[in-house]
Amino acid sequence: MIKTIVVHVDGSAHQDSRLRAAARLASEHDAHLVGSAATGISFADMALLAGAVSPPSPVVDLDALRAGARRRLDDFTVQAGRLGVASIETRLAEEDTAFGLLLQSRYADLLVLSQDPPRGSAAPSTPRDLPTHLALHGVRPVLVVPDSYHDAPIASTIVAGWDGGGCALRAIDAALPLLCRADAVKLVLVNPDTLSGLHGEEPGADMALYLARHGVAVEVIVERTQATAGNALATVARDSGAGLIVAGAYGHSRLREWVLGGATRELLERTPAPLLLAH
Incomplete structure (x- = not known):
């Protein structure tokens, strides 16, 4: 169930675009919608500022940062109400944006944010690679909404990537409330022969049966292609007019920093529809 977003x-x-997607899901699932804004200054930064002998350059006006975040939250409340959301709450995080969202998402079923915007067009409090960071470090699924989204149904046709792995399984389980509502779910396997040990004799059959027992109208699509997995999923979604893509967020540690695998990064950059990720 999706009850807190x-x-x-x-x-x-x-x-x-992300507020429209979040509001649609909140209304469809009778969920509570929480707007989270951050000052962009972490607790550690504030401690350093408090102990500084001389003012930092440029001077950080914490009161102005708080006031700006509160104004954004007030506007959010008005906009969410106009979109028909019945249960609305706002949270102001005295933190950097990524940490504040990670903290709030612990007590929610879903975290909604946008694709990385072009350089120079993001809000000052929004860091680059925010979807990457939250998808790999968070404990809840992330819905990444492209700017092209307006108000289309999300759980109409859904494309779900399946490779037999744990990340894909967690993404499908996280999306189950949406999959059960969908008119059609396309379970897409890209070149499954290379992972035959994970799929069994009939690739996709076991997962399709699992979903069917939950009442999901599922169809298995096997793509044997020279294209990358990310491009293959995006193409199926585009051709089928899907309202949602579900995929595992794959990453690996490089010098103790999480970085995304190629397929996940491709989807984040080029998704034609809202993208639900879980790691």
Whole structure:
């Protein structure tokens, strides 16, 4: 069940699409919508500022940062109400944006944010690679909404990537409330022969049966292609007019920093529809 949704609030031009997606899901699932805004200054930064002998350059006006975040949250409340959301709450995080969202998402079923915008067009409080960071470090699924989204049904046709792995399984389980509502679910396997040990004799059959027992109208699609897995999923989604893509967020540690695998990064950059990720 989806009963609590956290949406990133930064007041940027990219906020409209993600708020529309979050509001639609909140209304369809009778869920509580939480708008989360951050000052952009972490507790550690504030401690350093408090102990500084001389003012930092440029001077950080914490009161102005708080006031700006509160204004964004007030605007969010008005916008969410206009979109028909019945249960709304706002949270102001005295933190950097990524940590504040990670903290709030612990107590929610879904975290909604936008694709990385072009350089120079993000709000000052929104760091680059925010979807990457939250997808790999968070404990809840992340819904990444492209700017092209307006108000289309999300759980109409859904494309779900399946490779037999744990990340894909967690993404499908996280999306189950949406999959059960969908008119059609396309379970897409890309070149499954290379992972035959994970799929069994009939690739996709066991997962399709699992979903069917939950009442999901599922169809298995096997793509044997020279294209990358990310491009293959995006193409199926585009050709079928899907309202949602579900995929595992794959990453690996490089010098103790999490970085995304190629397929996940491709989907984040080029998804034609809202993208639900879980790691």
